[in-house]
Amino acid sequence: MFVGRQAQLARLEALLQQVRADKDSKPGRALLIRGRRRVGKSRLVEEFVDRADVPHVFFAASGRPVRDELHLFAQEVAASNLPGAELFSGVELAGWDAALRLLATALPDDGSVVVLDEIPYLVASDESFEGTLQRAFDRELARKRVVVIGIGSDLGMMEALNEYGRPFHQRATEMVVPPLTPSEVGDLLDLPAADAFDAHIVTGGLPLICNEWPTAMPLMDYLGQAVSDPTSALLVSGERSLAAEFPSDAQARTVLTAIGSGERTFTNIGRAADIPQGSLNRSLTTLVAKRVVAADEPLSTKPGSKDKRYRVADPYLRFWLAFLGPHLDEIERGRGDRVLARIRASWASWRGRTIEPVIREALERLAPPVLTGEDGVPGVVGGYWTRTNNPEIDLVVGDRAPVAKRVLALGSIKWLENAPFDRHDLGELHAHRTQLPGAAVDTPLIAVARSGCSVDGVEHFGPDELLAHD
Structure with a gap:
């Protein structure tokens, strides 16, 4: 069963429509998709190509030696519904340069999708792969009405692929597939x-x-x-x-x-x-x-x-x-x-x-007024501690991180089944406010509690409030 991901599906569909309608001499587009392992990136793209109903090939790298990957790639293209798939039947590919040039000749003129899943494996096994992909895209693939999608779970490597100084810099847009909130x-x-x-x-x-x-x-x-x-x-x-x-x-x-x-x-x-x-x-x-x-x-x-x-x-x-x-x-x-x-x-x-980090992320998504600076920009939510953990503050909202110009608010998380945020917790939070660098006597206080809040003087958020705009 496929659930959610409507925003990501809409973006993929819009990108394909743009490619099919573009009158430019290079209508082809590239997209790099990253996200944590098993978050559903490949499943998302499979759903997209199924719905798009255009010729496509979906190749998933496996971390094998280059020769084996090329053999599997040829088999995958030969079994695809690309109009020139037969070009790959029984072929022995000498390298990725030859493979991608031949792929370009197999693509149709009215729209297609090429998916390279687990692209970090290809980069790790062949140090020249990035440059090869860049040349093939510039000279061949970009001239086709094709969306080339690279998928990867190695978040650091996927981010780096599009950075300045790397061969594929500025050739691809990026998409992050997050876990479900x-x-x-x-x-x-x-x-x-x-x-x-x-x-x-x-x-x-x-x-x-x-x-x-x-x-x-x-x-x-x-x-x-x-x-x-x-x-x-x-x-x-x-x-x-x-x-x-x-x-x-x-x-x-x-x-x-x-x-x-x-x-x-x-x-x-x-x-x-x-x-x-x-x-x-x-x-x-x-x-x-x-x-x-x-x-x-x-x-x-x-x-x-x-x-x-x-x-x-x-x-x-x-x-x-x-x-x-x-x-x-x-x-x-x-x-x-x-x-x-x-x-x-x-x-x-x-x-x-x-x-704690889940609550901080939820507060940032909610972005209530108490977390917003005078310029109307929502603050960054983190925590504060010292080497001795005295104090250790669950929630600190700054105008930027990790060194803020201004502390916008601070607070406590009390996530117990049957214990609301009470007078004792409030007293501890008042003490923390005096120990936090950048906090003032009137810095707003926040209480995030699973079981409610029994005192005044704090901005309270419970589970329902945290999910209100999640």
Whole structure:
């Protein structure tokens, strides 16, 4: 079942119509699509080409040697509905230059789509691929009424492909396919707002996992069902993502596992991973470049803070690393009940930390007046901490990040089942306001609480308000 993604589908359809109607001598267009692994990028494009009903070829690279990839590419084109597909029957391609030139001759005159999925694999296996693609596009493909779509899950590499100094610079537009938002997850699963946030931090907004979750089923019921099935998408997606992201980098996986277990500082991550400082630096650089790990910095008007905190960027992978990955052997032995018991025991404390970046993103999407500067521009939502965690402030809104010129607001997240934001929480927030660089005595205060707010003097946001404009 294909759900959502209407904005992305509309953009793809508009791009194809533009190509088909363009009177320019080079009507061809290129689009680079990126997004987290298993977020549904390939499924989106498959849906697009099915609806467009134009000749197309969809080639998914697999990370094999160049010769093997070329052989598979020829087979894929030969089996496609391109009018010149027979040109590829039984052909042995000498390289990507010859393959793309021959592809151009196989395209029709009235509109087509060429999809190169997992394009980072092609770049990694052939250092000349970017230049080859650029030349083929400029000389051949751009002269055709074709949309060339490159898809990739390596976020850092996909961003770099279109940067200044790279061969394909300014030849492609870009599209990011995000995970489903908490609101979209709630709509898909027919869950109330608070439960939609819970479902989001478990599934990460990945459509494949959401489609497995029975409509309106409570969280723990779904988890009990999932951990009793070793083939559940909730279980296998994490391992498959890591295997694809780090096929031979065991050290990066070790560091990622340490972060997933809850370690956040450089020192503690190194201690848990048991690797030297230099090796840790290299692994963290790789993980951040791939956008698998986020390196958060405290937000205030104080410059020069280097106290980074690391977290797994994808909520689903955070959940998998914390509760599922270390215990797959138990699930395979039929003891998913033990895994579920651990989740129940740690759920409240784990959720309290994991929900923070999700709440910050939801507030930025909501952009209420309290988060907006005098110039009408919505602020950036982050957090603030010191090396000793005194204070540690859940929400800080600045006019820019990580060093703000002005702090617009600060606040607290209290995401407990039956405990509203109360007088004690307000007193703590007042104390934090005096400790935050850039905050003034009249800086507005925000309370984000799952179970409501029992005091005045703060701008309160509950689950329903957070999803109002999600």
